[in-house]
Amino acid sequence: MLEIKNLHVEVENTKILKGIDLSVKPGEVHAIMGPNGSGKSTLAQAISGRDTYDVTNGEIIYLGKDLLDMEPDERAREGVFMAFQYPVEIPGVTNSYFLKTGLNEIRKHQGLEPLDAMDFLKHIKEKAKLLDINTDMLNRSVNEGFSGGEKKRNEILQMAVLEPKLAILDETDSGLDIDALRIVADGVNRLRTKDRAIIVVTHYQRLLNYIVPDHVHIMLEGKLVKSGDKKLAMELEEKGYDQIKEEYSSVKAKLEETV
Amino acid sequence: MSNSTEKEQLQAEVTQEEKKIHKAKKKVTEKDTLEALGNREYKWGFYTDIEQEYAAPGLNEDVVRFISMKKKEPEWMLEWRLRAFRNWQKMKEPTWVNVKYPPIDYQSQRYYAAPKTDDDRPKSLDEVDPELIKTYEKLGIPLEEQKMLAGVAVDAVFDSVSVATTFKEKLAEEGIIFCSMSEAVHNHPDLVKKYLGSVVPYNDNFFAALNSAVFSDGSFVYVPKGVRCPMELSTYFRINSENTGQFERTLIVAEDSSYVSYLEGCTAPKRDTHQLHAAVVELVALDNAEIKYSTVQNWYPGDKDGKGGIYNFVTKRGKCAGVNSKISWTQVETGSAITWKYPSVVLQGDNSIGEFYSVALTMNHQQADTGTKMIHLGNNTKSTIVSKGIAGGVSQNSYRGLVKVMKKAKNARNFSQCDSLLLGDRCGAHTFPYVEVNNTSSQVEHEATTSKIGEDQIFYLNQRGISTEDAVSIIVNGFAKEVFRELPMEFAVEAQKLLGVSLEGSVG
Ligand SMILES: Nc1ncnc2c1ncn2[C@@H]1O[C@H](COP(=O)(O)OP(=O)(O)OP(=O)(O)O)[C@@H](O)[C@H]1O
Ligand SMILES: [Mg+2]
Numbered sequence: 001m002l003e004i005k006n007l008h009v010e011v012e013n014t015k016i017l018k019g020i021d022l023s024v025k026p027g028e029v030h031a032i033m034g035p036n037g038s039g040k041s042t043l044a045q046a047i048s049g050r051d052t053y054d055v056t057n058g059e060i061i062y063l064g065k066d067l068l069d070m071e072p073d074e075r076a077r078e079g080v081f082m083a084f085q086y087p088v089e090i091p092g093v094t095n096s097y098f099l100k101t102g103l104n105e106i107r108k109h110q111g112l113e114p115l116d117a118m119d120f121l122k123h124i125k126e127k128a129k130l131l132d133i134n135t136d137m138l139n140r141s142v143n144e145g146f147s148g149g150e151k152k153r154n155e156i157l158q159m160a161v162l163e164p165k166l167a168i169l170d171e172t173d174s175g176l177d178i179d180a181l182r183i184v185a186d187g188v189n190r191l192r193t194k195d196r197a198i199i200v201v202t203h204y205q206r207l208l209n210y211i212v213p214d215h216v217h218i219m220l221e222g223k224l225v226k227s228g229d230k231k232l233a234m235e236l237e238e239k240g241y242d243q244i245k246e247e248y249s250s251v252k253a254k255l256e257e258t259v
Numbered sequence: 260m261s262n263s264t265e266k267e268q269l270q271a272e273v274t275q276e277e278k279k280i281h282k283a284k285k286k287v288t289e290k291d292t293l294e295a296l297g298n299r300e301y302k303w304g305f306y307t308d309i310e311q312e313y314a315a316p317g318l319n320e321d322v323v324r325f326i327s328m329k330k331k332e333p334e335w336m337l338e339w340r341l342r343a344f345r346n347w348q349k350m351k352e353p354t355w356v357n358v359k360y361p362p363i364d365y366q367s368q369r370y371y372a373a374p375k376t377d378d379d380r381p382k383s384l385d386e387v388d389p390e391l392i393k394t395y396e397k398l399g400i401p402l403e404e405q406k407m408l409a410g411v412a413v414d415a416v417f418d419s420v421s422v423a424t425t426f427k428e429k430l431a432e433e434g435i436i437f438c439s440m441s442e443a444v445h446n447h448p449d450l451v452k453k454y455l456g457s458v459v460p461y462n463d464n465f466f467a468a469l470n471s472a473v474f475s476d477g478s479f480v481y482v483p484k485g486v487r488c489p490m491e492l493s494t495y496f497r498i499n500s501e502n503t504g505q506f507e508r509t510l511i512v513a514e515d516s517s518y519v520s521y522l523e524g525c526t527a528p529k530r531d532t533h534q535l536h537a538a539v540v541e542l543v544a545l546d547n548a549e550i551k552y553s554t555v556q557n558w559y560p561g562d563k564d565g566k567g568g569i570y571n572f573v574t575k576r577g578k579c580a581g582v583n584s585k586i587s588w589t590q591v592e593t594g595s596a597i598t599w600k601y602p603s604v605v606l607q608g609d610n611s612i613g614e615f616y617s618v619a620l621t622m623n624h625q626q627a628d629t630g631t632k633m634i635h636l637g638n639n640t641k642s643t644i645v646s647k648g649i650a651g652g653v654s655q656n657s658y659r660g661l662v663k664v665m666k667k668a669k670n671a672r673n674f675s676q677c678d679s680l681l682l683g684d685r686c687g688a689h690t691f692p693y694v695e696v697n698n699t700s701s702q703v704e705h706e707a708t709t710s711k712i713g714e715d716q717i718f719y720l721n722q723r724g725i726s727t728e729d730a731v732s733i734i735v736n737g738f739a740k741e742v743f744r745e746l747p748m749e750f751a752v753e754a755q756k757l758l759g760v761s762l763e764g765s766v767g
Pocket of ligand 2: 040041042085170171
């Protein structure tokens with residue numbers, strides 16, 4: 001479903017991602033972990049097509065198409081969804097209007113009729129109920145004055161409503177209390193289907209107790225340096241990044257010697 | 260290195276280069292969409308080829324007499340015009356405005372243009388030139404009553420004259436007078452004499468004096484005591500002729516305990532030369548009366564290089580003459596090369612209320628200097644100002660407002676909020692709030708913000724499948740929402756479309 005090869009990304013002429021390879025199949029859940037500033041969000045933004053993230057090398061193939069050739073809104077209509085680490089406020093625009101516009105764009109792209117106000121309301125209420133999310137949020141301006149936890153729940157609600165094929169959750173678990181964490185994790189698990197792939201970026205092994213990943217990758221200094229199954233996350237929890245950093249730097253040193 | 264790998268490498272480099280070029284191009288298009296709002300085609304720019312009657316270019320007492328003669332005006336009206344003209348000659352064009360334009364040659368303009376008719380102006384729609392009916396239909400304003408929006412009566416002003424007024428009879432049943440200013444001068448001289456110039460005197464300012472001398476037509480509304488006007492009244496102003504100024508004059512009088520909601524709309528053909536529009540609007544609200552005045556101003560703004568467009572110099576003022584009266588101005592200003600207008604309220608009656616809600620959008624080379632004046636004279640008077648300025652291209656958008664509390668006005672209150680939204684780096688937003696408080700029991704609050712449309716906001720909407728163009732519209736719409744809410748329903752839709760803004764659904 002998603003094939004990332006040798007991806008290099010720069011932000012304002014600083015190299016951030018230095019050769020990422022990642023392969024994600026439908027139905028899989030991948031977790032990406034790594035210390036602050038290692039490039040996790042950069043990867044998420046590059047997949048979604050944010051303009052300020054310059055892809056200088058490599059490729060991203062999504063469902064057989066060159067993702068880098070598409071505008072961010074085209075990518076979204078093709079089923080790529082990102083839950084933002086820092087959701088953006090849009091004053092004066094209600095959440096439900098925003099979501100209805102997005103959903104109908106995606107439906108149009110799929111050749112479906114747009115949902116009218118009533119049908120949309122039904123659709124969104126269903127999803128909110130499924131996720132145990134309060135619908136009061138729908139009539140408020142997008143993320144304006146939302147608490148940190150509300151913003152994150154709103155991202156999950158959006159994912160549920162838009163029904164993407166590939167979802168990237170960038171630290172959706174950060175800043176959530178334990179109940180909210182369960183709501184978000186349950187929501188993700190309900191949306192876990194055999195056709196949908198999910199990439200979860202997180203700092204906490206705790207989340208992976210709820211959302212059990214098929215693969216875990218560790219990002220260090222712009223590279224995925226280690227991959228494994230859920231045991232890798234537990235190992236990481238125990239030993240911290242230092243050991244991996246050490247391993248990584250010794251490998252790097254060896255590499256440099258041989259060159 | 261073998262030949263084939265070298266080739267592959269070259270190929271890879273070429274692909275990478277191509278991608279870079281593609282990306283650079285993409286960036287340019289994204290930037291363009293931000294400005295596309297202003298570059299949208301001006302749909303109302305056509306010209307109606309119809310036989311017209313003109314005054315010779317230039318302005319002198321003879322021209323004033325000619326206009327008055329053409330309108331078969333009584334002596335008192337001509338005298339009033341001449342007084343205004345003599346005053347105007349002694350006045351200077353204001354220079355404090357934050358707009359730039361080359362000096363206007365008042366002698367090269369025409370001050371009167373009217374579609375030629377055999378006789379007086381038409382009495383019924385059957386007698387209106389079909390070309391004119393077609394023109395208004397093209398503008399989306401059908402004049403045949405059965406085709407009209409239910410509940411909206413229209414006065415259609417074409418260059419210097421009113422060509423048709425609909426639903427007149429129906430309104431007359433309630434005692435409401437809705438007719439052109441010219442008709443009012445003939446048929447309701449006592450009301451006109453009593454109220455014309457009572458809010459904006461003929462020597463009020465340079466442009467108001469000019470208007471008083473040469474005003475052509477406009478609407479007159481009179482709502483009698485205790486009557487709630489059953490429909491929206493609206494006037495649609497159209498400038499058609501070249502090098503002709505439009506100087507309309509509108510007067511609305513709401514007697515005790517009456518209510519009226521009025522809307523004006525305006526368009527003009529596309530032309531390379533600038534055209535002058537200097538209107539005066541006067542509102543009078545007596546005891547417990549309420550007037551709601553809305554404007555959707557869409558005069559031709561000029562092309563993207565700043566060529567052509569209307570110079571819009573307008574004096575609008577309402578007087579809350581009676582106790583508990585209320586005057587509310589709502590304006591959506593998207594057109595004109597230059598806008599200079601400050602719809603104001605004189606809060607004379609105790610407990611009276613003045614409101615001003617404004618959205619001003621400037622794109623390309625447009626310049627707007629607009630705002631309001633709230634003059635508190637009576638006790639417990641209250642005013643609210645909500646101004647939303649949106650600037651793109653290389654436009655300049657200024658809010659200028661005055662809140663003045665007179666010595667005798669006890670417990671006056673004002674709340675002002677002025678927000679500016681910038682689309683891009685080359686435009687400017689400015690706020691000039693003036694406050695003069697002469698009574699210590701008053702309470703005046705002012706809030707102002709300036710923000711730039713965020714790349715992060717646009718990307719957030721993009722990421723949910725929404726195109727950049729729609730994203731900009733949605734963000735602008737959200738920004739201006741508080742003002743749109745104040746417009747009558749039918750016009751809110753039109754106004755939002757005008758901004759290239761999709762209508763926000765009414766879910767919930
Ligand atoms: N827009 C930007 N401008 C400048 N530097 C940036 C920008 N975005 C990211 N960076 C830099 O790129 C590096 C990687 O950032 P990124 O946000 O991808 O890290 P992260 O792994 O998501 O970290 P965290 O766990 O703290 O969220 C950091 O050094 C960051 O400062
Ligand atoms: Mg991050």
